Amino acid sequence: METIAAIATPPGQGAIALIRLSGPDSVSIAQRVFVPGRRAKSTVGRGLEPRTAHFGSICDQGEIVDEVLLTVFRAPASFTGEDVVEIGCHGGVLVTRRVLELLLRSGATSAAAGEFTRRAYLNGKLDLTQAEAVMDIIGAQSDLALKAAARQLEGRLGNWMRAFHGDLLDLLAHVEAYIDFPEEDISPDTGAVMLERMREKMAELERLLATARQGRVLRSGLRTVLSGPPNVGKSSLLNVLLGFERAIVSAIPGTTRDVLEEVVMLRGWPLRLVDTAGIRDGADALEQEGILRAKKQRDQADLVLHLFDGSTIAPSELPKEGTGSLLVLNKADLPEHPSWNSVNAVRISCLSQGGMEPLEEAIVQKLQLCLGQADVENDVSINARHHECLSRSHRFLQAAEVAFTKNLPPEFVAEELRAALAAAGEVVGRADTEDLLGRIFSTFCIGK
Numbered sequence: 001m002e003t004i005a006a007i008a009t010p011p012g013q014g015a016i017a018l019i020r021l022s023g024p025d026s027v028s029i030a031q032r033v034f035v036p037g038r039r040a041k042s043t044v045g046r047g048l049e050p051r052t053a054h055f056g057s058i059c060d061q062g063e064i065v066d067e068v069l070l071t072v073f074r075a076p077a078s079f080t081g082e083d084v085v086e087i088g089c090h091g092g093v094l095v096t097r098r099v100l101e102l103l104l105r106s107g108a109t110s111a112a113a114g115e116f117t118r119r120a121y122l123n124g125k126l127d128l129t130q131a132e133a134v135m136d137i138i139g140a141q142s143d144l145a146l147k148a149a150a151r152q153l154e155g156r157l158g159n160w161m162r163a164f165h166g167d168l169l170d171l172l173a174h175v176e177a178y179i180d181f182p183e184e185d186i187s188p189d190t191g192a193v194m195l196e197r198m199r200e201k202m203a204e205l206e207r208l209l210a211t212a213r214q215g216r217v218l219r220s221g222l223r224t225v226l227s228g229p230p231n232v233g234k235s236s237l238l239n240v241l242l243g244f245e246r247a248i249v250s251a252i253p254g255t256t257r258d259v260l261e262e263v264v265m266l267r268g269w270p271l272r273l274v275d276t277a278g279i280r281d282g283a284d285a286l287e288q289e290g291i292l293r294a295k296k297q298r299d300q301a302d303l304v305l306h307l308f309d310g311s312t313i314a315p316s317e318l319p320k321e322g323t324g325s326l327l328v329l330n331k332a333d334l335p336e337h338p339s340w341n342s343v344n345a346v347r348i349s350c351l352s353q354g355g356m357e358p359l360e361e362a363i364v365q366k367l368q369l370c371l372g373q374a375d376v377e378n379d380v381s382i383n384a385r386h387h388e389c390l391s392r393s394h395r396f397l398q399a400a401e402v403a404f405t406k407n408l409p410p411e412f413v414a415e416e417l418r419a420a421l422a423a424a425g426e427v428v429g430r431a432d433t434e435d436l437l438g439r440i441f442s443t444f445c446i447g448k
Contacts, residue, residue, distance in 0.1 A: 001082070001119070003029060005103045006111035007096050008447035014091030019099055020447060021085040022116055025107055027072055030085045032106045033099075034070050035059050050074045058089065058099050065102065066095050080116055081123030114441030117448055121429065127158040128429035131441070132383065134448065136219060141263060142270045145218040148381050157380045161428045164204065168424060171197060172417040179410050191404075198401050205394045208382060214371050215381030217302070221263050221272035222367050227298045228307035233330035236350035237307065238262065238275040259293050267364055274301070303366050310347060314339040323369045326362055389426045396420035 003023025009016075021029060027048060034048075036056040048054060050072045058065045069088040078084040089099055104110060117134055120126045126134075129152055136149035151157075174194060226234040239245050241264050260275040274297050298304055303326065306319045310329035314337065319325055327345040329336070333352045346362050348355035382390065400416035 002109045003107065004111035004115055004119075005029075005100060005108035006116070006447035007100055008086075008116075009091065009096075011093060012091075013093065016088050017091040017096045018447075019087040019089065019096065019103070020111075020116065021087075021103065021108060022078075022080045022082050022111075022119060023108075024083060026083040026085045029103060029106045029108050030070060030072070030087070033058050033060070033102050034068070034087075048072045050077075053088075058087070058102065060098075060102050065098050066090055068099075076123070076125075079125065080119040081125045082119060111447065112441075113445060114448060118441045127155070129158045129161070129386070129427060130155060132385075136383075138445070138448070139219070141221070142218070142265055143268055145270065148215070148218050151380055157382070157386075158428050160208075160380065161424065164201065165421065165424050165428075167197070167201060168417065168421045171201075172414060172421060175410050175414045175417060179414060195401065195404055198397055198404070202394060202397050202401070205390055205397070208380075209387060209390055209394065211381045212384070212387040215383050215386075217367070217371065218270070218381055219383065221270035222370065223274065223300065223302045224271045224363070225274045225276060225297045225301035225304050226307060227276055227304050229309075232307045232309045233350045234307050235260075235275055237305070237328075237330065237348070238273055240350050240353055240356065241266070241271075241273060259297055266360055269364065269367055271363070302370055303363070305363075308345075310334070310336045310340050310345075313337050314343060318343065323366065326366055328359065386427050389423050393420045393423035396423060 001023055003021060003025040005019065005021045008018040008020045031048065034054075034056050035058075036048075036054055048070070052071065054070045054072075055067070056070060057067050066089045071086045071088075073079070073084040073086070075082050075084075087099065089095055114135075117126070117131050121128060121131045133149045133152035137146065137153060140146040140149055171194065226237060228234055238260065242262055243264075262273050264271050264273055276293065276297050301324065303324050304319070305326050305328050307328050307330055308314070308318075309331050311331045311334035319327060321327065321344070327343070329340060329343075329345045329347045330350055332347045332355055333349040336347075346355065346359050348359050396416045396419040400413050400420065403412040403416060
């Protein structure tokens with residue numbers, strides 16, 4: 001494989017930056033540009049012992065580009081499983097670019113997005129679930145999301161999937177043996193045991209599939225839509241929850257025309273707040289488009305905060321209370337209209353910021369109801385790709401169960417079990433393809 005190089009730290013100015021090489025020629029390329037010792041003028045580096053930080057200079061034809069710390073990791077004891085060299089230089093845009101360009105001129109190839117982690121997977125250092133966990137750790141927006149990603153990185157989901165894959169393989173082997181040796185008849189007891197094992201595997205998949213929503217909430221936040229008539233304080237509430245002026249607030253109806261999204265941490269939970277246009281009749285064409293988008297957002301929400309002005313008369317029909325909805329009365333700093341007296345709602349004032357603590361508590365309770373009985377602190381949470389693979393595996397297992405109970409030829413059962421096995425194997429990469437790998441690692445940043 002080619003030796004690749006990339007800047008592994010974000011662009012911009014900083015105290016230090018990290019430039020990484022990986023591949024068979026990593027050390028020799030580094031030796032062409034690295035000079036050990038202070039202010040040395042030689043063009044050849046020597047004595048680069050593994051796992052030792054070496055101080056020296058990066059030189060371009062005798063000219064010192066920067067003073068750096070260089071560390072060598074020999075294969076297979078490295079992140080990628082290949083020879084890896086990491087260069088810590090000063091964190092300026094120009095100096096990091098100069099060092100990288102020098103490495104590329106010396107024989108390295110520019111790394112693609114996620115190529116270091118991809119090589120770690122291909123060399124057996126990580127399975128696909130662990131590779132995805134690397135990106136989840138980088139993108140974690142809450143302590144709970146970070147814990148979930150760390151559990152996946154340590155291999156908890158991968159270990160479960162390998163055990164599940166092995167159980168399916170045992171089932172398939174049993175059926176294949178019966179096909180190859182039909183004279184060895186399966187007794188009714190054995191057949192009943194096989195059917196029970198298939199149903200156990202389906203139940204295990206169902207429990208894991210149920211964590212998909214939890215995983216989405218941890219990674220992307222609970223999609224919380226602020227909905228209601230114009231001028232009830234939706235944009236004001238967005239600003240209060242964010243802690244800064246994100247949305248324009250005005251007494252003119254229809255000020256909010258488009259959808260605004262921001263992520264806020266609420267008691268350790270990520271909320272994806274969505275501010276929408278006020279819903280009313282008789283609006284102009286432009287405002288009507290905003291109202292249409294508001295209704296679409298409301299239909300796609302995990303939680304809808306239905307806002308109303310508590311100082312005005314209550315509408316004849318109010319939204320029904322449910323797991324995914326919460327009634328909020330704003331403007332509690334003004335006298336409440338009598339029509340609201342018997343209505344169960346959270347009462348707040350965006351002006352005085354009163355009632356925010358009860359509102360936060362109510363949102364957290366709704367969030368916990370949305371996730372059901374999930375043990376967020378300990379469960380492994382799957383992502384959308386895992387969900388798609390495991391859903392297919394579950395469907396194939398159901399088809400195998402139907403074929404078995406209808407006494408169809410065992411070839412039908414074996415075919416469905418093989419398909420279930422392949423779909424489950426995709427989760428950890430047992431049945432990977434270039435398209436699958438390309439789709440996963442294209443979401444990574446350069447240098448990771």
